[in-house]
Amino acid sequence: MNIKRFFAVFKARNIEFFRDKSSLGWNLFFPVLLLVGFSFIFSGDGRPAYKVGWVEESKSSQSKAQHNSFKDTRFISFIHYKDIDVAKVKLSHHTIDLVIANQSKRYWVNDESAKSYLVEKIFSEKLKSYTRLQIRGGEIRYIDWVLPGILGMNMMFSCLFGVGYVIVRYRKNAVLKRLKATPLTAFEFVSAQLLSRLFIVMFTSIIVYSGCNLLFDFFMLGRYFDLFIIGMLGAFCLISLGLLVASRSKSEELIGGLLNVTSWPMMMLSGVWFSLEGAPPALKVFADFLPLTHLVAGAREVIIEGATLVDISYHVNCLLLMSAVFLSLGAYFFSWNAER
Amino acid sequence: MSVAICVQNLTKQYKDVTAVDNISFTVEQGHCFGLLGPNGAGKTTTIEIMEGIISQTAGQVIYKGKEFQGKKVDGNISQLIGIQFQHTALQDFLTVKETLILFSSFYRHTLAQEQVIELCDLSDFLNRDNRLLSGGQRQRLLLALALINDPDIIFLDEPTTGLDPHARRNFWQLIKNIKAQNKTIILTTHYMDEAEQLCDDIVIMNQGKIIESGIPHQLLNKYFSDVFIYLPAEQVPSILVEKNQWQKLAGRIEITTRDVEKTLTLLMNSKVSLSGLYVKSANLDDLFLHLTGHSLIGSK
Numbered sequence: 208m209n210i211k212r213f214f215a216v217f218k219a220r221n222i223e224f225f226r227d228k229s230s231l232g233w234n235l236f237f238p239v240l241l242l243v244g245f246s247f248i249f250s251g252d253g254r255p256a257y258k259v260g261w262v263e264e265s266k267s268s269q270s271k272a273q274h275n276s277f278k279d280t281r282f283i284s285f286i287h288y289k290d291i292d293v294a295k296v297k298l299s300h301h302t303i304d305l306v307i308a309n310q311s312k313r314y315w316v317n318d319e320s321a322k323s324y325l326v327e328k329i330f331s332e333k334l335k336s337y338t339r340l341q342i343r344g345g346e347i348r349y350i351d352w353v354l355p356g357i358l359g360m361n362m363m364f365s366c367l368f369g370v371g372y373v374i375v376r377y378r379k380n381a382v383l384k385r386l387k388a389t390p391l392t393a394f395e396f397v398s399a400q401l402l403s404r405l406f407i408v409m410f411t412s413i414i415v416y417s418g419c420n421l422l423f424d425f426f427m428l429g430r431y432f433d434l435f436i437i438g439m440l441g442a443f444c445l446i447s448l449g450l451l452v453a454s455r456s457k458s459e460e461l462i463g464g465l466l467n468v469t470s471w472p473m474m475m476l477s478g479v480w481f482s483l484e485g486a487p488p489a490l491k492v493f494a495d496f497l498p499l500t501h502l503v504a505g506a507r508e509v510i511i512e513g514a515t516l517v518d519i520s521y522h523v524n525c526l527l528l529m530s531a532v533f534l535s536l537g538a539y540f541f542s543w544n545a546e547r
Numbered sequence: 548m549s550v551a552i553c554v555q556n557l558t559k560q561y562k563d564v565t566a567v568d569n570i571s572f573t574v575e576q577g578h579c580f581g582l583l584g585p586n587g588a589g590k591t592t593t594i595e596i597m598e599g600i601i602s603q604t605a606g607q608v609i610y611k612g613k614e615f616q617g618k619k620v621d622g623n624i625s626q627l628i629g630i631q632f633q634h635t636a637l638q639d640f641l642t643v644k645e646t647l648i649l650f651s652s653f654y655r656h657t658l659a660q661e662q663v664i665e666l667c668d669l670s671d672f673l674n675r676d677n678r679l680l681s682g683g684q685r686q687r688l689l690l691a692l693a694l695i696n697d698p699d700i701i702f703l704d705e706p707t708t709g710l711d712p713h714a715r716r717n718f719w720q721l722i723k724n725i726k727a728q729n730k731t732i733i734l735t736t737h738y739m740d741e742a743e744q745l746c747d748d749i750v751i752m753n754q755g756k757i758i759e760s761g762i763p764h765q766l767l768n769k770y771f772s773d774v775f776i777y778l779p780a781e782q783v784p785s786i787l788v789e790k791n792q793w794q795k796l797a798g799r800i801e802i803t804t805r806d807v808e809k810t811l812t813l814l815m816n817s818k819v820s821l822s823g824l825y826v827k828s829a830n831l832d833d834l835f836l837h838l839t840g841h842s843l844i845g846s847k
Contacts, residue, residue, distance in 0.1 A: 380636035
């Protein structure tokens with residue numbers, strides 16, 4: 208690794224990005240427009256159904272029967288939690304509307320939530336034998352909830368297209384071929400591209416977050432440092448994925464299709480717009496293999512629940528593992544030109 | 548003169564196509580060596596194997612007595628050679644100066660930037676965005692990038708394709724200036740006048756094979772001792788044309804002769820007006836036509 212060569216490519220790529228006004232503008236204004244739009248569209252609750260947290264303390268047949276008796280009520284979804292504290296945090300943020308701990312015959316309502324009040328009324332007969340407990344907590348606005356998703360999605364597009372598309376364009380018009388004819392190594396080139404995009408993505412995301420924070424005064428329970436780290440790990444993982452997707456292709460049409468195939472499932476299934484709680488288990492398993500899921504979930508836990516990096520170590524480890532896999536495969540398959 | 552590059556039995560096979568078919572040649576140090584031939588002859592494939600951009604199927608390339616394996620000859624071959632590709636885009640949004648700085652950072656040893664700028668005449672558009680360069684300016688920048696590491700050997704793959712005649716002639720002068728510094732230049736072109744102007748030695752390729760090689764004027768002397776004289780057909784009496792077995796071609800008479808002076812005397816004695824007379828000696832395109840049966844220019 209020659210630092211001088213690496214830094215020259217890093218700098219050149221940054222200059223190219225910042226002088227491309229249309230691309231820079233898009234990266235800065237697109238997420239702002241989305242946030243403004245969603246702040247108007249979802250100024251209310253934004254969730255169509257009532258959600259009840261069901262804390263399963265035992266798996267007895269009696270417990271199952273009781274659960275079924277609750278489940279008979281239509282238009283209410285039941286979300287299973289193993290940890291009662293997690294469910295209570297969700298209730299305090301109005302993410303769910305009631306928590307029922309079946310074994311200990313207790314239930315919690317949020318006194319500040321209209322939905323919680325209504326669900327309690329709906330189940331008043333069935334909850335007669337349960338002890339009523341209260342939780343207080345203001346509602347997390349939809350915009351606070353959706354913020355990590357929109358920032359994550361913007362990062363995803365910037366990482367995938369900003370790296371994948373650019374490398375394929377370089378390969379197609381023989382910029383890579385010209386660089387191959389110099390002493391620059393593939394590792395130096397790829398790592399410069401990776402770190403340049405990481406710098407660009409973090410820079411634009413911080414600008415967007417700070418600017419929007421002035422407008423919306425975002426909720427923030429955790430530490431900004433933790434948010435920065437999970438953001439950086441997510442961006443690194445998505446850039447690695449972009450490098451892998453672009454490792455061999457020479458066709459801009461093909462790479463456009465591949466990047467869309469890669470990004471659309473993440474946009475729809477990574478919890479950008481709506482919570483995956485209550486989604487079918489198979490879908491949750493699939494979403495677990497998507498880097499954006501861990502970026503968004505980790506950032507959301509830091510922002511809304513005040514989680515630390517240790518608390519979100521599952522997401523951190525998943526992102527690190529995925530980055531290692533994507534980078535290894537990308538390096539193995541990388542080709543300067545069509546011939547390998 | 549010492550040998551700069553020796554190519555031995557080089558072959559490149561792409562599935563069913565043999566792009567380069569068992570060719571051998573040597574390039575002398577300080578010479579401008581021309582690889583000539585129509586598009587698809589195998590020139591670019593040959594030059595890219597020599598540059599280490601693509602690998603050969605068989606054969607070897609020897610640089611100053613050392614065999615070239617992959618990118619390695621005493622370290623990295625790319626430190627030692629300069630390359631101007633036939634088709635290359637430059638990074639968008641960088642200026643000419645920034646592009647020079649970028650490329651100079653790749654090499655251990657580089658020429659002073661001022662020297663490259665002066666040599667390739669870049670000073671008028673140093674701060675211009677790469678996207679806004681004219682064809683000639685762009686080629687000069689690409690040549691500068693090929694020279695930035697002060698290489699001993701410079702590969703120029705069809706460097707004047709697409710340039711107007713004025714820009715081409717300017718570019719030729721740049722190449723002559725570089726050659727004057729005892730650099731070895733390997734040039735591919737399908738412009739025969741370019742090869743005649745610049746090359747000390749040539750190899751003519753067709754369909755992956757070398758069909759002739761040597762010093763341009765010696766090759767022309769070997770195949771063509773005749774000179775062509777052309778006159779408007781209406782100025783030459785038919786009886787004179789038939790008697791001397793001259794050719795009538797598209798409104799003009801073609802006279803093939805070894806003795807120009809004797810032929811001109813004959814025309815003047817026959818009271819033929821010499822107005823519109825045109826004398827032409829054979830060139831490399833005629834040689835290619837002679838060797839292959841088709842014109843180099845027509846086969847592009």
